[in-house]
Amino acid sequence: MPAVSFAAPSSQSFEVVPLAGEVGVEIIGLDLSQPLNDAGFARIHKAHLDYHVVIFRDQRITPQQQVDFSRRFGVLQIHVLKQFLLANHPEILIVSNVVENGQPIGLGDAGKYWHSDLSYKELPSLGSMLHAQELPCEGGDTLFANMHRAWDTLPQNLREAVEGKSAVHSYVSRYSEGKNADNWRPKLTPEQLAQVVEVTHPIVRTHPENGRKALFVSEGFTTRIVGLPDDESRDLLAQLYAHSVLPEHVYRHQWQARDMVFWDNRSLIHLAAGCPPALRRTLYRTTIQGDAPF
Numbered sequence: 001m002p003a004v005s006f007a008a009p010s011s012q013s014f015e016v017v018p019l020a021g022e023v024g025v026e027i028i029g030l031d032l033s034q035p036l037n038d039a040g041f042a043r044i045h046k047a048h049l050d051y052h053v054v055i056f057r058d059q060r061i062t063p064q065q066q067v068d069f070s071r072r073f074g075v076l077q078i079h080v081l082k083q084f085l086l087a088n089h090p091e092i093l094i095v096s097n098v099v100e101n102g103q104p105i106g107l108g109d110a111g112k113y114w115h116s117d118l119s120y121k122e123l124p125s126l127g128s129m130l131h132a133q134e135l136p137c138e139g140g141d142t143l144f145a146n147m148h149r150a151w152d153t154l155p156q157n158l159r160e161a162v163e164g165k166s167a168v169h170s171y172v173s174r175y176s177e178g179k180n181a182d183n184w185r186p187k188l189t190p191e192q193l194a195q196v197v198e199v200t201h202p203i204v205r206t207h208p209e210n211g212r213k214a215l216f217v218s219e220g221f222t223t224r225i226v227g228l229p230d231d232e233s234r235d236l237l238a239q240l241y242a243h244s245v246l247p248e249h250v251y252r253h254q255w256q257a258r259d260m261v262f263w264d265n266r267s268l269i270h271l272a273a274g275c276p277p278a279l280r281r282t283l284y285r286t287t288i289q290g291d292a293p294f
C-alpha cells in the first residue's frame, strides 16, 4: 500500500523587495488566494515591522480571503459606521467615493486628514489592509509618514515639551470644526456615540514589536494635550504635525490594479491625497486590533 502523505501548506516562493527609502516593501510573486506556510508568513511579518508598508501586487482575492489573511495578524475590528460594512463581511469597511441612487456606498472621506486608524479607541489598530477594487485613472494616492523618523529627528525643545505627556484622541472631532463640510459623515446614533468615547494615549509610544519609539499624534483624531492650556496645546500639536509630515518622512503610494497594501498604524500616519470626484475609487479595508499604546 502506498504511504499516505499529508501535504503541508505549500511554501510559495516570492520576493521581498524594499523600495528606495525607509518605508515600503514590495512582495512579488505571492498569491494570497493560496495557502502561505509559517515560514512565508514570518517573512511577511518581518517585512511589515521593518518597512511599515507592505505592498502585495496584483492580488485576485475574495473578501473572505482578505479577512482570513488579515486574521493571521490578530483580532479584526469592526468599524462603527455599520452602513459602510460589506454585506456578509462586517470585517470589511468599504472605502469609496461612489454614490449609487443618491446613497454613498462607502466611507468617502476616509483619510482626508493625516491619521492613524482607530487611534480614538483604547486599543487602536495594529495595522490595516486596503485592497484596491476600482481605481481612478488620475490621483487617488495614499501618503504614509514615518513616525519613528518623526520622533528620531524631532528637535530637542519639542522632545522635551512632549516627553511623558499624553494627548486626547476623539473620533467625534471628525464631525466638527468644519471637518465634515462636505457631509460625507453620516450622523451618529447614541449607540454609535457610546462606542467612540474619547481616549488618551501617550504622545510618544514604543512599538511593541520593533521596540522603536514613535510620535503618536495626528490632525485627524488628536484634539488636545493633557495638562496644557488650549493655546499652548494647539501650538505644540501644530508643530508636531508639521514636523511629522516633512517630505523626507513621507512615502507616496501610487496604486496599481489589485494592489493590497498592509501598513503599520503604530509606525505611521497616513493620508488620502484625493482624486477628481467624478472618478470612481473603491477599496476594501480590514483593520487589525493592536495593543494599548505605552
Ligand code: OGA
Pocket (backbone or CB within 6 Å): 095, 110, 111, 112, 117, 128, 130, 140, 141, 142, 143, 270, 271, 272, 273, 283, 285
Ligand atoms: C483608510 C484610509 C486612505 C485612502 O482606509 O483607512 O485612510 O487613500 N484610506 O483611501
Ligand code: MN
Pocket (backbone or CB within 6 Å): 110, 111, 115, 116, 117, 270
Ligand atoms: Mn485610514
